[in-house]
Amino acid sequence: LAKTTQPISMDSYEGQEVNITCSHNNIATNDYITWYQQFPSQGPRFIIQGYKTKVTNEVASLFIPADRKSSTLSLPRVSLSDTAVYYCLVGEDSGGYQKVTFGTGTKLQVIP
């Protein structure tokens, strides 16, 4: 399983754009990159997923360079409710489903 490395924590003021970068140097050809958000005492929630280039949805953007050895989650104009732990995952193809390994995650603290 490809290992991921993220900053342990980040602080940001409300209304700012937040970029969280994840390194995954050993990503395999068939691996996808997925980001999840987790609030305390809750299960993780899917944010966004990508394979290469740029993906955007209603809550975030995901930037993946051509070598795919890293990815950056971009959260536009964060609010206090975005305070959470964000996990970058790289999935392994295990017979039709994506087996994933959670890294340390990045604890984002949004400051008023």
Next chain:
Amino acid sequence: GAVVSQHPSRVICKSGTSVKIECRSLDFQATTMFWYRQFPKQSLMLMATSNEGSKATYEQGVEKDKFLINHASLTLSTLTVTSAHPEDSSFYICSASIPGLAGANSYNEQFFGPGTRLTVL
């Protein structure tokens, strides 16, 4: 979106007892479910992969005789912590993916349950 539930949400038990945690996919069928454990201020650790109608696949270091997993139907997987001890106190989370949901630019998204807080006294 797909919903996964867990029951109970919180359980407190005495040391030596067994505890069963249920994981249900409410609006889809899940041939594969995953069980994770999360200690305070730590990341999720995959314990096992539960496959409907077959034996679960355990990760290295996870005792299969202590953490019994049963995936008897396409919507239900159970995790039983046998002879629980205080060191088993943790947050247990299950997830499921929808087979065939993956598209050209995605892979099977995992839908996570809300988690079960187990406290062993």
